[in-house]
Amino acid sequence: MAIIKDINEKRQALKKLVDTFKKNYDQYQAAEYKEQRIRTDYLNKFFELFDWDISNEEGAIEEFRDVVIEDNLEISGAQKSPDFSFRIGSDIVFYVEAKKPSVNIKEAIPPAFQLRRYGHSAGLKISILTDFHEFAIYDTTVKPSKNDKPSVARLFYCTYEEYEKQFDFLYGVLAKENVRKGSIKDYITGSGVKKGTSQLDKEFLKLIETWRSELAKNIARNNKRADIGGINMAVQKIIDRVIFLRIAEEKGIELYENLLNISKREKDVFKLLAEYFDKANRKYNSELFKHEAFINDLYIDDDVLSDIISGLYYPECPYAFSVLPVEILGNIYEQFLGKTIRLTEGHQAKIEEKPEVRKAGGVYYTPKYIVDYIVKNTVGEKAKGAAPKEIEKLKILDPACGSGSFLLGAYSYLLNHHLAYYTKRDNINKAIKNGNIFQAHANSYRLTIQEKQKILLNNIFGVDIDAQAVEVTKLSLLLKLMEGESDESAGQLFKHSDVKLLPNLSDNIKCGNSLISPDFYKGKNLSLFNDEAMRKINVFDWNDKGKGFGEIMARGGFDCVIGNPPYLFITEISGVERDYFFDSYDTSEYRFDVYGLFIEKSITELLQRKGALSFIVPHTLLANDSFSKLRKCVLENSYLSSVVDIGPNVFQGARNETMIFIAQKVASRSTRVVSTNSEIFPAPLKSFTINQKEWSIGPKYAWNVNISPNELKLIARLNGMDVKLGDICSINQGLRTGDNARYLSNSKKSNIWKHAAGGKEVGRYKSLTDQLFVYYDSEVLDAPRRREIFDSPEKLVVQEIRNITLLRRIIATYDNRQFYCLQSTNVINALPNKTELKIKYLLGALNSNLINYFFRKRFPSNNHIASNQLAQIPIASPNSDQQNNMVALVDQMLAAQKAQNQKKIDLLDKRIDDLVYELYRLTKEEIKMVEGME
Numbered sequence: 001m002a003i004i005k006d007i008n009e010k011r012q013a014l015k016k017l018v019d020t021f022k023k024n025y026d027q028y029q030a031a032e033y034k035e036q037r038i039r040t041d042y043l044n045k046f047f048e049l050f051d052w053d054i055s056n057e058e059g060a061i062e063e064f065r066d067v068v069i070e071d072n073l074e075i076s077g078a079q080k081s082p083d084f085s086f087r088i089g090s091d092i093v094f095y096v097e098a099k100k101p102s103v104n105i106k107e108a109i110p111p112a113f114q115l116r117r118y119g120h121s122a123g124l125k126i127s128i129l130t131d132f133h134e135f136a137i138y139d140t141t142v143k144p145s146k147n148d149k150p151s152v153a154r155l156f157y158c159t160y161e162e163y164e165k166q167f168d169f170l171y172g173v174l175a176k177e178n179v180r181k182g183s184i185k186d187y188i189t190g191s192g193v194k195k196g197t198s199q200l201d202k203e204f205l206k207l208i209e210t211w212r213s214e215l216a217k218n219i220a221r222n223n224k225r226a227d228i229g230g231i232n233m234a235v236q237k238i239i240d241r242v243i244f245l246r247i248a249e250e251k252g253i254e255l256y257e258n259l260l261n262i263s264k265r266e267k268d269v270f271k272l273l274a275e276y277f278d279k280a281n282r283k284y285n286s287e288l289f290k291h292e293a294f295i296n297d298l299y300i301d302d303d304v305l306s307d308i309i310s311g312l313y314y315p316e317c318p319y320a321f322s323v324l325p326v327e328i329l330g331n332i333y334e335q336f337l338g339k340t341i342r343l344t345e346g347h348q349a350k351i352e353e354k355p356e357v358r359k360a361g362g363v364y365y366t367p368k369y370i371v372d373y374i375v376k377n378t379v380g381e382k383a384k385g386a387a388p389k390e391i392e393k394l395k396i397l398d399p400a401c402g403s404g405s406f407l408l409g410a411y412s413y414l415l416n417h418h419l420a421y422y423t424k425r426d427n428i429n430k431a432i433k434n435g436n437i438f439q440a441h442a443n444s445y446r447l448t449i450q451e452k453q454k455i456l457l458n459n460i461f462g463v464d465i466d467a468q469a470v471e472v473t474k475l476s477l478l479l480k481l482m483e484g485e486s487d488e489s490a491g492q493l494f495k496h497s498d499v500k501l502l503p504n505l506s507d508n509i510k511c512g513n514s515l516i517s518p519d520f521y522k523g524k525n526l527s528l529f530n531d532e533a534m535r536k537i538n539v540f541d542w543n544d545k546g547k548g549f550g551e552i553m554a555r556g557g558f559d560c561v562i563g564n565p566p567y568l569f570i571t572e573i574s575g576v577e578r579d580y581f582f583d584s585y586d587t588s589e590y591r592f593d594v595y596g597l598f599i600e601k602s603i604t605e606l607l608q609r610k611g612a613l614s615f616i617v618p619h620t621l622l623a624n625d626s627f628s629k630l631r632k633c634v635l636e637n638s639y640l641s642s643v644v645d646i647g648p649n650v651f652q653g654a655r656n657e658t659m660i661f662i663a664q665k666v667a668s669r670s671t672r673v674v675s676t677n678s679e680i681f682p683a684p685l686k687s688f689t690i691n692q693k694e695w696s697i698g699p700k701y702a703w704n705v706n707i708s709p710n711e712l713k714l715i716a717r718l719n720g721m722d723v724k725l726g727d728i729c730s731i732n733q734g735l736r737t738g739d740n741a742r743y744l745s746n747s748k749k750s751n752i753w754k755h756a757a758g759g760k761e762v763g764r765y766k767s768l769t770d771q772l773f774v775y776y777d778s779e780v781l782d783a784p785r786r787r788e789i790f791d792s793p794e795k796l797v798v799q800e801i802r803n804i805t806l807l808r809r810i811i812a813t814y815d816n817r818q819f820y821c822l823q824s825t826n827v828i829n830a831l832p833n834k835t836e837l838k839i840k841y842l843l844g845a846l847n848s849n850l851i852n853y854f855f856r857k858r859f860p861s862n863n864h865i866a867s868n869q870l871a872q873i874p875i876a877s878p879n880s881d882q883q884n885n886m887v888a889l890v891d892q893m894l895a896a897q898k899a900q901n902q903k904k905i906d907l908l909d910k911r912i913d914d915l916v917y918e919l920y921r922l923t924k925e926e927i928k929m930v931e932g933m934e
Contacts, residue, residue, distance in 0.1 A: 017045055018161070022160070028100075030102065035099060035131075038100055038101060047174075051176040063090050066087060068085040070084075083095075084096035088176075095140075097118065100131055101131045101132065102131075106157060107150060110315075111129055112148070112152075117318060121318075122325060127140045135158050138154055139188060144318050212239065219300060226298070228341065232341050240288060245280065247482070248482070249321075259309050260309060260310060263310050264306070267302060270299070274296040283500075285504070288475065330405050331365045365405060366405050374409075375410050378613075378662065381612065391414065391458075394414075395559050395560075397549075398562055398563040399514040399561065400514060403469060404462065407460050407462050407473060418455060423437065435448055456477060463509075463512055466511075470509055477509070482501070510540070515597050521539070559610070561612075565595040567594070567617070570593070587629040593627075595618065607638075610666050611664070613638070616646075619647075619656075622645065623703065623862075631703060635695060639671075645674065645675045646681060650678045669691075670692075672687065673705050686706075690709055714922075719872075723874065725872070726872065733827075734800070734821035735774070735776075735781060735785045739782075745772075752775060754776045755770060756819060757822065758823075758825060766897050785827075791818050795829050796846065798846070799824070800823070804863055811847075826867050840891065845873075848913050849930055849931065850920060882915065886912070917930075
């Protein structure tokens with residue numbers, strides 16, 4: 001059936017469908033009327049009215065069909081997968097579970113639970129349960145329970161008799177183009193926040209953390225000789241193996257309920273489980289099941305294992321492993337890896353956060369849309385138009401792979417690319433003959449296991465300092481390899497080939513510290529480093545052909561380096577490592593961050609001469625002084641094809657501002673600069689192109705993503721002015737007490753207590769308030785500063801902490817009452833021997849639109865207004881009339897602020913701004929540019 005375009009024709013077609021159903025209603029209600037018939041006779045036609053290509057008339061390959069329809073078989077009462085998967089591109093957006101009309105959808109518990117398990121396990125927002133007679137939309141963000149009433153999490157319900165009345169609503173939510181534009185997200189958020197909603201990853205994380213805790217405690221209690229390293233390894237391996245085998249059961253590759261039957265044994269559950277692991281090792285020939293005598297010899301109480309395993313089966317289990325995306329499992333593991341097992345003196349196991357995670361404030365996994373963007377613009381560009389033979393040479397690296405999200409994204413991209421190539425009309429027969437693809441169904445083809453293995457082994461590489469992370473990355477990639485496999489495909493492989501289902505990834509994913517080479521120990525006394533210290537440092541030799549990637553490095557390095565390197569300030573790094581970084585990396589300066597070292601390493605060593613690098617990193621890279629050398633390194637050693645400033649809220653639970661850059665070794669004509677946010681990414685709020693040479697000659701090599709080429713010219717002209725604030729004034733951060741509770745007070749207790757002001761007490765042109773006092777004794781205060789800074793007859797005080805999102809960055813006021821200002825302020829004193837400019841003239845300039853505009857553009861990435869930044873503000877030299885005019889306006893402004901006369905304040909602001917434009921000789925076009933920011 002061809003898709004109907006006209007909306008009125010759709011209504012007529014729906015009416016005809018409803019009338020036909022009503023006419024034959026009794027026949028459809030009969031028990032012998034099969035589910036397959038309702039799909040063919042009604043549901044396919046129904047969803048085609050919402051513009052979904054059910055029959056794949058476009059001829060899209062399997063991975064990109066609008067709708068995937070499954071012919072399901074039940075295993076022990078549990079169906080393997082949903083009937084329909086509706087997709088935009090390769091991403092599933094909702095499931096539809098079909099039932100025959102005799103099923104009571106409104107009141108029956110099992111169908112609702114079954115559908116909600118699918119949708120929830122896949123991380124979908126909604127899914128649909130229907131037999132055409134009834135139609136229900138469920139919120140599948142809500143965790144399902146087998147005892148839930150069918151009404152739980154049900155957002156919408158109607159019968160076929162209401163379809164015509166509800167057509168506009170249903171079309172608005174479910175039509176393909178509307179879904180593409182975000183209709184489901186709008187619908188689910190517009191339905192209100194529902195009690196009980198929670199994220200799948202948080203729930204599953206809680207579950208496997210419970211497993212870890214119970215296993216660790218039991219192993220520690222029953223195996224007194226087990227050390228902490230062995231316990232951590234054993235717990236990780238057992239969990240990984242159980243999850244893998246449970247998923248293999250859902251695919252039919254393992255006999256369904258194998259694990260469950262083992263768990264039901266009256267004794268020796270772990271002994272039987274270990275034997276099953278050894279059997280799996282022979283079958284799959286993978287490191288995942290490699291025989292570990294230490295693990296097999298453990299004693300674990302039967303009930304612990306039985307409870308874990310029995311909770312993984314329908315109907316007790318709320319998760320459908322057949323549809324659980326590998327990416328979601330990876331996100332869960334990323335959180336899981338943030339904690340580790342510790343042994344107490346009494347050999348009891350305790351679970352605690354890893355020190356590096358505690359310092360970083362938690363674990364934040366990278367959202368899929370960020371991974372997909374980086375992969376598309378690096379791997380995608382390298383693979384564009386390339387045949388599989390050419391892609392064999394492509395080497396992709398994540399040097400801090402964590403749970404493997406970027407490597408998964410790259411692997412998925414290459415799988416889709418290969419399938420699209422092989423299923424072109426001219427290539428299909430040859431690809432089938434060569435064993436690259438096989439025909440799964442009519443007009444449906446899939447890559448063979450051999451082909452998927454070849455892609456994985458040829459193209460995907462990673463390193464991580466955490467051995468557990470390395471194991472999780474391997475597991476994630478192996479699970480991705482198994483996607484789409486079944487008992488039939490695996491059976492054919494085992495029967496007719498020497499190839500095993502799972503490849504060995506030890507040459508692809510390695511454990512080590514990407515930033516520290518063996519030269520770390522050069523000249524050091526090795527006796528000072530015990531086994532634990534060396535394990536923690538975990539040096540990695542990239543050029544070693546066995547332990548590193550010697551062969552790839554010998555060819556010049558990797559073609560693509562991608563990822564989300566760790567964010568860790570120098571202050572959070574041990575002294576011996578910090579010293580090594582300062583000695584070994586040219587870009588380490590001031591308060592550098594470890595992510596910067598990954599960038600330098602990648603650009604200068606790991607990336608081959610035509611390679612591409614893309615990381616998501618903190619916004620501080622753009623203009624922070626601590627990264628000036630790093631920016632210079634990137635600009636001198638590569639070409640930036642794009643810089644994307646995303647802002648906050650990319651990582652759930654963290655507000656740190658982020659950005660993506662894509663650097664290539666091949667020359668590009670210009671850099672595309674995009675400002676966006678996490679809600680609309682990658683659509684731009686603002687974008688322009690610029691020649692990176694403009695950044696190379698700019699101050700501190702700043703990547704000014706919020707400055708267009710025209711704005712850059714204005715900033716460069718202002719920056720080139722002869723007189724800077726630091727030339728004519730002393731600028732100091734306020735004093736630091738070291739103990740505010742002790743040295744600050746709301747009352748003056750003696751003459752040693754001075755009027756004080758912090759950032760909160762500073763308002764624009766506002767008098768400092770008499771509400772705070774500081775005990776000023778230079779012998780006891782942590783950083784007292786010089787008295788003359790505060791005791792001068794007049795000075796300016798500027799807020800030191802200002803959010804970078806605020807349009808007005810500089811808030812300054814005048815003080816002639818000798819306030820002692822705190823560290824949340826900057827204090828400006830004119831130097832009489834350096835200038836004849838009056839302090840109130842400077843106040844008017846600092847509070848003006850133009851100087852705020854300059855400061856925002858020049859220093860875009862720091863919440864702190866630093867004294868060295870204020871020192872770089874350009875100061876125009878007025879004639880006597882201009883200076884007197886400014887001082888008079890500022891005096892009036894100070895009085896208007898005191899009187900709280902807002903109308904006069906606004907008028908004076910305009911006059912001061914106009915005078916400043918005149919002083920700095922702005923053109924009308926430049927004034928429009930400045931005013932446009934407000």
